[in-house]
Amino acid sequence: MKLVDSAETKLLSKALDVYTLRQKLTAANIANLDTPGYTAKEVSFEDKLKSAMSNNANAADVNPEIVDSGEKPQIEGQLLEMSDTQIRAQLVSRVLREKFDQLRTAISGTPR
Numbered sequence: 001m002k003l004v005d006s007a008e009t010k011l012l013s014k015a016l017d018v019y020t021l022r023q024k025l026t027a028a029n030i031a032n033l034d035t036p037g038y039t040a041k042e043v044s045f046e047d048k049l050k051s052a053m054s055n056n057a058n059a060a061d062v063n064p065e066i067v068d069s070g071e072k073p074q075i076e077g078q079l080l081e082m083s084d085t086q087i088r089a090q091l092v093s094r095v096l097r098e099k100f101d102q103l104r105t106a107i108s109g110t111p112r
Helices: 007-031 046-054 075-108
Strands: 041-044 065-068
Touching: 007 041, 007 075, 041 046
Parallel strands: none
Antiparallel strands: 041 065
16 A cells, blocks of 8 residues: 555655664674774665665665774764664654654544
8 A cells, every 4th residue: 555655654664674773783882892803883874875866766775784884882972873863763753653643634534
């Protein structure tokens, strides 16, 4: 069904998956702060998404990639990354909730 399974909804859903992955990797980076030889892992997604959108490619086909930063994780940077990711996830969740609230209103005829 195109109302629920639209390209925009798929992209927002994928974004939530990416942010979940990013939170897991950030938590792993924090857990391994003192592990000798450990290098921080990151999720590459937004740049690939921008590139796909500028080339008129299907944005829903863009997948995240885990990359090794080659650097030792620093607690300040990891905590900032975690906060940023949390804010982004909340924003995407809010947008999805609004979309489904609008759909529910259209179906039932009464606002939430």
